[in-house]
Amino acid sequence: MRKGLFILLSLVLPGAPLTGQDSLRPPAATAGSAKGAEAEVREGRAKDPEEKAAELEKVRKSRLPALPVWSPSDYEKVKRGEIVAGQNFFAPVPVDPDAKIEPPVVELPEPVEESPQPEEAETAISAEHMAEYFREISRDGRGEPIFLSDPQDLLSQQEFRDRESFLHYHSSESNIDMFVYLFDQRQEFPADTDIQAVYQDLFTKHGPVALVFYHLGAPDRSQFFLSSDIRAVISQDEQDRALRAAVQEAFEKSDVAYQLDNFLVELSIRLYWIERELKAATATREARRLESETRVIPAPVGNEEDNLRLVGRAVLFAFCVILAWLSGWAGWLWLQHRRKYRFPEVECGPLLGAPHAAGVGAVISFSNAHLPPSRQRDQVPDYLERM
Amino acid sequence: MKCPRCVQRIHRMARQCPHCGFSIVDVDRVFGEDDVRLGTLTDAAGVLRKKERVALLRMLRNFESTFPQLFFGIYFGTFRELPSLRQFGFWLLNRGAFEDVDVSRPNEAGILLSVDVGGKSAGITYGYSLQSFLDDEATFKAVSAAHPYFLQGQWMKASEVVIRKISKTLGRQARRVRRDPEAFQGPHEKTEGTGKMPERIRASHRRSQRKTQA
Numbered sequence: 001m002r003k004g005l006f007i008l009l010s011l012v013l014p015g016a017p018l019t020g021q022d023s024l025r026p027p028a029a030t031a032g033s034a035k036g037a038e039a040e041v042r043e044g045r046a047k048d049p050e051e052k053a054a055e056l057e058k059v060r061k062s063r064l065p066a067l068p069v070w071s072p073s074d075y076e077k078v079k080r081g082e083i084v085a086g087q088n089f090f091a092p093v094p095v096d097p098d099a100k101i102e103p104p105v106v107e108l109p110e111p112v113e114e115s116p117q118p119e120e121a122e123t124a125i126s127a128e129h130m131a132e133y134f135r136e137i138s139r140d141g142r143g144e145p146i147f148l149s150d151p152q153d154l155l156s157q158q159e160f161r162d163r164e165s166f167l168h169y170h171s172s173e174s175n176i177d178m179f180v181y182l183f184d185q186r187q188e189f190p191a192d193t194d195i196q197a198v199y200q201d202l203f204t205k206h207g208p209v210a211l212v213f214y215h216l217g218a219p220d221r222s223q224f225f226l227s228s229d230i231r232a233v234i235s236q237d238e239q240d241r242a243l244r245a246a247v248q249e250a251f252e253k254s255d256v257a258y259q260l261d262n263f264l265v266e267l268s269i270r271l272y273w274i275e276r277e278l279k280a281a282t283a284t285r286e287a288r289r290l291e292s293e294t295r296v297i298p299a300p301v302g303n304e305e306d307n308l309r310l311v312g313r314a315v316l317f318a319f320c321v322i323l324a325w326l327s328g329w330a331g332w333l334w335l336q337h338r339r340k341y342r343f344p345e346v347e348c349g350p351l352l353g354a355p356h357a358a359g360v361g362a363v364i365s366f367s368n369a370h371l372p373p374s375r376q377r378d379q380v381p382d383y384l385e386r387m
Numbered sequence: 388m389k390c391p392r393c394v395q396r397i398h399r400m401a402r403q404c405p406h407c408g409f410s411i412v413d414v415d416r417v418f419g420e421d422d423v424r425l426g427t428l429t430d431a432a433g434v435l436r437k438k439e440r441v442a443l444l445r446m447l448r449n450f451e452s453t454f455p456q457l458f459f460g461i462y463f464g465t466f467r468e469l470p471s472l473r474q475f476g477f478w479l480l481n482r483g484a485f486e487d488v489d490v491s492r493p494n495e496a497g498i499l500l501s502v503d504v505g506g507k508s509a510g511i512t513y514g515y516s517l518q519s520f521l522d523d524e525a526t527f528k529a530v531s532a533a534h535p536y537f538l539q540g541q542w543m544k545a546s547e548v549v550i551r552k553i554s555k556t557l558g559r560q561a562r563r564v565r566r567d568p569e570a571f572q573g574p575h576e577k578t579e580g581t582g583k584m585p586e587r588i589r590a591s592h593r594r595s596q597r598k599t600q601a
Contacts, residue, residue: 176429218472341454341561344568351388353411354401356494357480359518360391361526363473363510373531376507378473379394 124190125152130190133181134198137206146172150182155217159257163264170268176208176230176275178267182260187218195225203227208278210271219250219263226274231279234274244272391477391525399518422484430505431464439543446550451492455525455555456494456516460485461546465505475514477500500530500549502542509537511549520560521553531554 077083125133132151139145147167150160163180171177181198183189195213203209208230213223224235224243250259251268351358363378388403390397393444403410411573427447428440435443443461450459462479466472486495495514498521502509511526528538529552536545563570 013548095502255456337449337453339453339558343456343516343520343557343561344452344564346516349401351397351401351515352390352409354477354481355411357497357512357514358388358391358477359497359513359515360389360394360473360477360523360529361511361513362523363507363508364527364530364534365508366534367507369538373527373534376534377527377531378510385504 030070036077048208055206093146122184123186125183125187125189130193136200137179137202137280144168145171145177145179147178148180148182151368152182152184154182154184155257155260161255163260166261166264166268170271171265174268175210175272176210176226177206177245178210178212178264179203180212180214180264183213185221186213187366189213199225201229208275210267214260217256218261219247219259222247222263230278233278238274238290242267243273244271244362388518391474392471394473394478397584400430411478411481414474415482418475418478420482422482423479423480424486425460425462425485427458427460427485427486429460429462429464431462432502434463434504434540434542443543443546445545450550451489453554454561456492457496457498457575458485458488459550459553460488460499462499462501463504463542464502466503467505472503472508473484473499473509473512476510480512480514498553500546502537502545504542507537509533509545510555517557520557520564525553525556529556 022172049093074083078085124231129151133149138143138149146164147170148160148164151190167178195211199209199211204227207227209225209227210230211225215221222243224239224246227241231239246263246267253259254264364373365376365378366373368376388399388401389395390407390409392409393404393407395404395406397404409532413487418519428435428443430440447459447461451457451471454456454480462476464475466475476499479491479501481495483494485494485497485500493514493516497551498511498513499509500509509530509531513521513526529549533545535546536542536548
């Protein structure tokens, strides 16, 4: 590892020597910036030893390690074989403790700027749009109400048509129509706009209705309001549960349009159960009313005679039916009794010498009450039994 | 057809059983070759009350009314040393002269229910005229339907069940015959008719009686 680093440095820095190899090269063959230092060293041979030492020290302190220097005695030693060229190649690489490696420059992404606070344009609903929302109940060309109100075109046309058709389907199946107003995720209503006020303005004469203010992308901000006749029967808790379930179902999807889908489907289901509860409550109320009426109003005298006559007729009718059935049954029995069965006249030749009969049928024993007749059927030759 | 002794299948024209050599001579040797006079309801064992006898007789007359060519006989007996109920029924229907049966109903058109009260067994035998319409299985169904009553000793009820079952089977067969008469012609040859048969039967009986008196 250390050696690799050294080789890399020697490649990057042209003046870096290769230990051993460079020592074998004549000093004149070294390249780059080392040439200057080498020349200086060569020249230094002629100088004073002090100057030479200073220069060497200077070189040692330079950025690059000092080049090896051949001395005449080394040369002699090489000749004698005391020094082997390249011997220090496998020696531990000298590392300059002062050498510094520049860290690589990493380009980091710029920090994301924090989103600014929503502007007022995103939260406010223009007066024009507000008027379009709540002017009246929108109707299509055939005069049928449009259940989905989206004047801001938050949904695409296709998405709008799909949801609108679902609301139409719900309306055809349920007595409680569902009107949905679509708003953007962050939009806030003006202070004077309230879902209850909208109901009072537009839907008081419409019959059972469920109003929904739905914020596209933020189902949890939705508002849900039921007409007064439903609220009289269905508790607020139950209404809240319905809304919570719809919101929870909406969050199952990530796409805002699909969120609206889920929301509407779940709310439609909840409205079905609310409707059933309404019917049961109405039936109970009606039964109580009838009961109280029958308790209060005495039965007219004339009706009793009618009832008696009716009962008499019913009894007479039942009697006639039974009599007819009995007559039919008796007639059938009589016919069966009178019925004659005839067989063709056939005759077999005398069998076993018998003049009249040789038809031997089944013989069963009834000595054992625990065995079925099939187990007590006598099919054993007589000479194996008694004869 | 089956042999009354070895219960093996035999040819419809066999003069004696090819398996065991049985013929009517064998049973004549045991029970007698003379004709026996008896009624369609014979209670030799004495197990029926008078009321039951009357009811059973009425039932037998109804059977004869429904099937104008046939008659039904019931024999209750206790046979201590009876060799075989099957052979006894075979012998009785051939040698029995049923006094309360019209001459137009020969023994060939008879069905006999024999009950061995002591030996606790019951069997059915039928004449030649019914060989195409009754078989071993139909008679087994009839007597097995009456099995619970036989077990309890309710002889009249058991006989009633057997008669009703046999009547039902015969009624069904008669309807089938009406729909497809040729299916029941089979290998049998047409006879001169039951109208002439009684004369032949009675003549045979008279001959036997004369022989006995002599």
